[in-house]
Amino acid sequence: MTPRTVVLADLSSWEAWLHLAGALRREGFDVVRFTRADLGRTQRVLVGMERLVFTQTHPVLRFAGADVDVSPLFAWLDRSADVQMVDAIGAVLTGTGQWDASRRLHRVHVPGIAETAIYDKWIYTQLAAEAGVTVPNSRELTDALPAGQWVLKGRVGSGGDRVRLVSSNQEVQQALRDWDTSASQSFIQSKVGGDLWNVGGVAHEGEVLVAAAYRAFSAPDDPEGPPVDIQIEPKPDQIEATRRFVAALGYSGPFAIDFLDDGVAHLLDFNPRFFGTWAAMQSAGVDLLGAYLSILGRPWTPSTTVIDAARIPSSVTGQDSLGAAWRRGRVLSRRLEPTVGARASAVMRLQALANGRSRRDPGPSVAIAYSEPWLAALQWGGALRHAGVHVARYAVAPLSRLQSLRQAGEGLCFDESHLVLRDFETHIEVTDPAAVVAGHLDVQMTERVLAAIAPTSAWQDNPHLHHVPPNVDEALLYDKDLFVRWAGERGLPVPRQCGLGEQPATFPVIVKPVTGYGGVGVTVCHSAEELAAAIVDLGDKQAVVQEFLPGRQVNVGGVAHEGRVLLAAPYEPLASRSHPTGPPVALRTVDAPEAVDVASAAMRALEYTGPFCLDLVAGADGRMRIVDLNARVFGSWTGLQRAGLDLVGAYLYTLGLGEMPAVRTVRAGDEYDVDADPHDRLSSSLPRVMSDMVAVVGVRGVLCQSAQIVAKHSRG
Structure with missing residues (x-):
């Protein structure tokens, strides 16, 4: 008996899958979806809507290194009649023994x-060239890039992923770093001009059952986005190829x-699956669904009525207003409903509204990126939203249910959240650097994230986001040793x-x-044995060994602009009794x-712009020495803000979003709680920390921080 289940596997919401699921459900098939476990907030909403159309949805796919765990x-x-999957999944699944044993699902039927x-690719x-199909001049990567412009491609990718125009070896190496791949997994092609054409169809064991050529049109304000219309x-040349x-x-x-036609049709890319515009082609008379069902055992009579030269809507994206x-x-759902069914049609209308809302200009926007729990981030996000600034968060996908709940709660302080970071213990990977920088006036991030994104071309191509000028090494902002x-120099x-490798003279x-923050991994060592153990505990992380200074610690928090300190105040951090080397609680x-x-001289030398906190400790001679730089918003900023130092106002001034606030003298000797110590009673610590906090971080920020404090006390 032929199975009546089709599996669709993806890594994000996709209209093609929504349309296909609706169409197959109308034909009596069960449609089971597999998608990634670490979806961002927007994707979770879209996938949640689409559950109405699928028989089952399993958000269980995770990355194992660079590949998807299939x-x-x-x-x-x-038990499936077919498995349709995006390229990143197909490239892995078809290489497994399990797929090899499922010959009924195989796509390729030529031996060898x-x-x-x-x-x-x-x-x-x-193979295309051997079959007499014209392709661009394609070469494996060698030590020296030939002269001229070339298109660098990853061997696996879709939707324009891992494609870049390069003209130098430096650009090649930068792209490989951005993609976290090697030369052996990439190749180059000559740049071909002409018009882009696509051919969509269905084949069976090498015979094309149905196919048509079309041109795709993206939204005018999003030329790299998905097609919104086709024609x-x-x-005939493309069809023959x-x-x-x-x-x-x-x-x-x-x-x-995909073909580029400069008088000769050059094959660029092959997508072995249903594609984004298939339902629009179906509505125009190209019976892709009937041909596909015939492969699955349904009878089919080919249709020959095709609408030529008409511009046909294919997507609900690309709209800049709710109306x-x-x-x-409404137009697209009416057109496609005979193919995709009422449920998918209803979801399309909902997603059109969500898309129209998300494409409105959010106004001034700031990004905050971090990989570990960071109280200052949600406080800063709450404060900026309270001041009318759009705030986007970029974080690591949660690894546990508790982390998911924490991130969901913190989401109140941000207008949008994107899970584009991956934490490999020794380093952070930014999976989409361009998304982190796009459209923002500034990016506040922890040192580990800055270390990961600073070398990427996306960051280098946006110097307005840099906190130091080109003549200053940006690594100074995240490398404590450097x-x-x-x-000192x-x-x-x-x-x-x-x-x-040098041993200290004294202990x-x-x-x-x-690279780190928040006191994580900081140890005081009193002997060579303790030192050796501490370095071992850091694992593969590079260690900094620094003279222990016996005097008091004084931090200086403030905001600078092009090396000039706009406002700053010194304070003594008061540590938690449960974590003496961690972030202060007051x-x-x-x-x-x-x-x-000293702080002013350091900012002047760096020519630094943005919020900062410099940690200083007095030596045996009483002289203050710099032990650390936090070139970002810092954990104690809410205390200084309540003390009268308008850090938020000064920061907005550096972004051109307001006037420079009045500089007030901060009275010495006052104490301000900035977080709760789990050793204190909740009934006393919560009101202390939250005192006057609404005016600083807004109601959303207060709710987020209150929830964190309650959770911290519940864990002890």
Whole structure:
């Protein structure tokens, strides 16, 4: 008996899958969806809407290193009529023994060609050339890039992912770093001009059952976005090239092929699955669904009535107002409902509204990016939203239910959240650097995130986001060892530090990771044995070994603009009894003009712009020395804000969003709680911390922080 289940596997919401699920459900199939577990907030909403159309939805797919862990799909291979999947999943799944044993699902029917070949751009480009199909001049990467402009491609990717125009070896290496891939997983093609055409169709064992050529049109204000309209036209050269290529593979299933036509049709990309515009083609008379169902065992009579030269709507995206989005959703749902059914049609209208709302200009926007729990981030987000600034958060996908709940609660302080960071213990990976920087006036981030994003071209191409000018090494803002050595070379007071492999002359010493924050990994060592153990505890992280200073600690928090300190105040951080080296739970304002002078000199030398906190400790001689730089918003900022130092106002001034606030003198000797110590009674600590906080971080910020304090006390 032929199975009546079709599995659709993806990594995000996709209109093509929504349309296909609705169409297959109308034909009596069960449609089971697998998608990624770590969806962002917007994606969770969209996928949640789409559950109405699917028989089952399983958000269980995770990345294992650079690849998707496809093991949750294995149990469904024997009981499914077909598995449609995006390229990142297909490239992995078709290389497994489980897929190899499920021959009924195979796409390739020519002996000697692996199933994985249809997802490997390099391999299928060579196969196309062997079949007599014209392709751009394609070469494997060598040590020297040939002269001129070339298109660098990852061997696996879709939707324009891992494609970049390059003209130098430096640009190639930068792209490989951004993609976190190697030269062996990439190749280059000559740049071809002309018009872009697509051919969509369905084939069975190398025979094209139905196909048509079309041109895709993106929204005018989003030229790199998905097509919002298509226009079908007769293109016999592209259709003939398609037949040759499909026959060379012995391919079965739906497909879309991209061609560039400069008088000769060059095959660029092959998509071995249903594609984004398939339902629009279906509505124009290209019976892709009937041909696909015939492969699954349904009878089919080919249709020959195709609308040529008409511009046909294909997507609900690309609308810049709610009214336009509603009208677009209504037109498209009416057109596609005979194919996709009433449920999918209703979801399309809802998603059109959501899309129209999300495309409105949010106004001035600031991003906050962090990989670990960061109280200052949600407080800063709440304060900026309270001041009318749009705030986007970029964070790590939650690893547990508790983390998911925490992130969901923190979401109150942000207008949008995106899970684009991956934490590998020794380093952070930013999976989409361009998304983090796009459209923002500033990005506040922890040191580990800055270390990951600073080398990327997305960051380098946006110098307005940099907190230091081009003549200053940005690594000074996240590399603790580099900064202290740099400061010492410029005559600023710093403690002694040991070089790599060097033993300290005296003990005790401080050991900490070269990139980090919040006191994580900081240890005081009183002997060589303790030092060796502390370095081992840091694992693969580079260690900084610094002279232990016996005097009092004074921090200076403030805001600078192009090296000039706009306002700043010194304070003594008051540590938690449960975590003495961690972030302070309170602060005491102090009179320390020497510390302020040192901080001003450091900011001037860096030519720094933005909020900052400089940590200083007095040596045995009483002189204040710089032990750390936090070139970002810092944990105690709410205490200084309540003390009268308008850090938020000064920050907005640096972004051109307001006048410079009046600079007030902060009275020494006052204490302000900035977080709760779990050792204190909740009934006393919560009111202390939240006193006057609404005026600083807004109601949303107060709710978020209150929830965190309650959770912290419940855990003890």
